[in-house]
Amino acid sequence: QLVESGGTTVQPGGSLRLSCTASGGILDDYAIGWFRQAPGKQREGIACMSSKREDFKTQYAASTKGRFIISRDSAKDTEYLEMTSLQPEDTAIYYCAAEATDYCSLARAADYSYWGQGTQVTVSS
Numbered sequence: 001q002l003v004e005s006g007g008t009t010v011q012p013g014g015s016l017r018l019s020c021t022a023s024g025g026i027l028d029d030y031a032i033g034w035f036r037q038a039p040g041k042q043r044e045g046i047a048c049m050s051s052k053r054e055d056f057k058t059q060y061a062a063s064t065k066g067r068f069i070i071s072r073d074s075a076k077d078t079e080y081l082e083m084t085s086l087q088p089e090d091t092a093i094y095y096c097a098a099e100a101t102d103y104c105s106l107a108r109a110a111d112y113s114y115w116g117q118g119t120q121v122t123v124s125s
Contacts, residue, residue, distance in 0.1 A: 001022070002021070002097070002114055003021050003023075004019065004020050004096050004117065004118060004119040005018070005019045007119030008120075008122070009123075009124060010086055010122070010123055012088060012123055014123070015083060016082075016083045017080055018080065018081040019079070019080055020034075020080070020081075021078045022079075027072065027074060027077040027079065028051060028052035029051055030101075031048065031051055031099050031104035031105070031112075032096060032097070032104065033045055034070060036095070037093050038092040041092075044061065046068060047070040047081060047106075049079065049104055050104045053102045059104060060106075067085045069081070081096075087123055088123045088124060090121065091121060091124070093118040094119050094120075095115055097114060097116070
């Protein structure tokens with residue numbers, strides 16, 4: 001089970017940290033992805049981290065590279081998404097997802113079997 005938290009309303013240029021806590025498994029054995037879905041748009045992969053066996057390699061979408069950072073606290077079984085320089089186009093529901101595989105992917109949401117409930121991020125003045 002995955003539970004996201006941290007979504008809220010923030011002003012343009014602001015920062016936010018989302019959390020994704022896992023229960024029932026060891027997060028280090030999983031690839032974790034962060035996705036977002038804005039109204040009327042497809043779910044988009046924005047950041048992901050591979051398993052411990054793949055040295056926690058990360059990938060970022062072009063739209064978030066340099067602004068978002070994915071990290072993991074293995075002791076807490078929690079994945080984080082640090083978001084900076086937020087803009088109105090970042091407004092979306094943000095989801096974390098997990099798959100029992102080593103390599104993470106941003107290409108397809110269907111690559112992940114386990115999903116959190118989502119947390120709303122709104123960027124607005």
